[in-house]
Amino acid sequence: MSSNKTVSAPRPRGDALRQAVVEAAERLLRQERAEFSMRDLATEARVSFATPFNQFGSKAAIMRALSDRRIDTMEARLxxxxxxxDAASRVLAATEIAAxxxxxxxxxxxxxxxxxxxxGPGGVWTRSAAFWRLAVADADGLGAPERAVRDLPPLLAFGFRGVLSFWTAGDLADAALAGHARDMARALLNGYGWDGG
Structure with a gap:
C-alpha cells in the first residue's frame, strides 16, 4: 500500500530559526530591497509573519544581527x-580587513x-571595540601601553564608524573608504606614541 503524503522538511527552531531570518534579510538586501517589510522578510524566510518579531523584536535588531556577522567576519580574518x-601594524591590518x-x-x-x-538594541560599539581590542592587544610599540590598551580600541571603533557613516551617506566613494579609514587609524596611533614608522 503506497501513501501519497508529502513529507516536508523539518522547520528550523531556535538558533537555526534566527539564522534563517537573518539570511533571508541578507538575501532581500542583495536584491536591493532595503525597505523590505517584516511581512516580506517572513515570506522570504518561509516562516510565519510573527516569527521575525518573536525572534528579534524589530527590523533594527535584525540589522544589528547583520552588523554582528560583519564584525564576526572581520575578527575571523584577523x-x-x-x-x-607591533600594535600599529596590527591596527593598520585590521583597518584594511574591516574596509x-x-x-x-x-x-x-x-x-x-x-x-x-x-x-533599537545597542551593543554595536561594544562589538566593534572588541574587534579593535584584538588588534591593539598589549599595545606593544606604543607609548603608555596601559592607556592605549584601555582607550585606543573604543576610539578606533568611534573613528571607523565615523568613516563608515560618510561612506554610507555617499560622501566617500568605495575606492576612498580604505584610505580614509587608514588615515583615521594613523591619526589615533600617533596620539598614542606611534612614530609613524
Missing amino acids: RAAPPPG AVMLEEPAVNRAVMGWLGAP
Missing part, C-alpha cells in the same frame, strides 16, 4: 592571518549601516 609586528569586508557587498553593508543609526 585571527586567521595575524599580521607580524575590505564592508566593500565585499557595498549595497548590503550601506543598508545595514544606515539602520544602525535607528533606535
Whole structure:
C-alpha cells in the first residue's frame, strides 16, 4: 500500500530559526530591497509573519544581527592571518580587513549601516571595540601601553564608524573608504606614541 503524503522538511527552531531570518534579510538586501517589510522578510524566510518579531523584536535588531556577522567576519580574518609586528601594524591590518569586508557587498553593508543609526538594541560599539581590542592587544610599540590598551580600541571603533557613516551617506566613494579609514587609524596611533614608522 503506497501513501501519497508529502513529507516536508523539518522547520528550523531556535538558533537555526534566527539564522534563517537573518539570511533571508541578507538575501532581500542583495536584491536591493532595503525597505523590505517584516511581512516580506517572513515570506522570504518561509516562516510565519510573527516569527521575525518573536525572534528579534524589530527590523533594527535584525540589522544589528547583520552588523554582528560583519564584525564576526572581520575578527575571523584577523585571527586567521595575524599580521607580524607591533600594535600599529596590527591596527593598520585590521583597518584594511574591516574596509575590505564592508566593500565585499557595498549595497548590503550601506543598508545595514544606515539602520544602525535607528533606535533599537545597542551593543554595536561594544562589538566593534572588541574587534579593535584584538588588534591593539598589549599595545606593544606604543607609548603608555596601559592607556592605549584601555582607550585606543573604543576610539578606533568611534573613528571607523565615523568613516563608515560618510561612506554610507555617499560622501566617500568605495575606492576612498580604505584610505580614509587608514588615515583615521594613523591619526589615533600617533596620539598614542606611534612614530609613524
